[in-house]
Amino acid sequence: MSRIGKLPINIPAGVEISLDGNTITVKGKEGVLTQEVNPSIKVNYDKDKAEITFDIDAEYDPINVTMKQKQAYHGLYRALIHNMVVGVSEGFTKQMELVGVGYRVSNKGNLLEFALGYTHPILLQLPAEIKVETKSERNQNPQIILKSCDKQLLGQVCAKIRSFRKPEPYKGKGILFLGEQIRRKSGKSAGAK
Numbered sequence: 001m002s003r004i005g006k007l008p009i010n011i012p013a014g015v016e017i018s019l020d021g022n023t024i025t026v027k028g029k030e031g032v033l034t035q036e037v038n039p040s041i042k043v044n045y046d047k048d049k050a051e052i053t054f055d056i057d058a059e060y061d062p063i064n065v066t067m068k069q070k071q072a073y074h075g076l077y078r079a080l081i082h083n084m085v086v087g088v089s090e091g092f093t094k095q096m097e098l099v100g101v102g103y104r105v106s107n108k109g110n111l112l113e114f115a116l117g118y119t120h121p122i123l124l125q126l127p128a129e130i131k132v133e134t135k136s137e138r139n140q141n142p143q144i145i146l147k148s149c150d151k152q153l154l155g156q157v158c159a160k161i162r163s164f165r166k167p168e169p170y171k172g173k174g175i176l177f178l179g180e181q182i183r184r185k186s187g188k189s190a191g192a193k
Contacts (some may be wrong), residue, residue: 004075005075007049008049008050009082010048010049011045011047011050014089015089019045020101022038024037024043024084027088027089028088028090030087031087031088031129033084033088033149040054040069042054050085052074056058084149088149091147092148093144093179094175095145096178097143097175098114098143098165098175099167099175100171100173101118103141103165104136106134107133107134111124111126112126112132126146130147130153130157131146132146133145162175
């Protein structure tokens with residue numbers, strides 16, 4: 001059994017969990033999230049705790065899932081449901097900064113506009129579930145603050161933004177997460193003697 005899968009999920013006040021067939025729905029003050037669960041996994045919940053289990057002794061499995069797959073699903077769905085509970089109760093926040101001369105970002109609602117040294121601006125329309133804020137202060141790198149209740153969607157959007165200018169190791173320019181350290185390399189001139 002998965003060590004993570006065995007851990008119970010604490011459900012804070014104001015969060016409701018409901019199960020409809022294989023679909024679990026979590027509601028809270030930050031929003032509503034749904035997740036399909038594999039039929040071999042069982043979700044048991046009450047007011048303040050939820051547990052994820054699977055049938056170990058099943059000789060006949062109608063959906064043909066191996067024991068190794070069930071163990072993998074056990075930890076996976078526990079982590080997904082835990083992230084849903086945390087997301088609808090507290091929410092998730094990611095902060096990114098643009099490092100480079102002339103790099104800028106601005107937003108109009110959920111439309112981000114980047115100036116990243118290309119010949120054209122880059123426009124990105126964010127999903128409605130994500131709230132965005134941009135900061136541009138003197139003598140500081142421009143910042144993007146993204147908030148959402150859906151951790152998976154937030155990660156995908158951050159990866160998309162980062163792909164516009166990946167951090168490079170020679171000058172340290174690019175789009176980074178706030179506080180991220182880039183392993184720097186010395187250029188060609190440092191090695192030649």
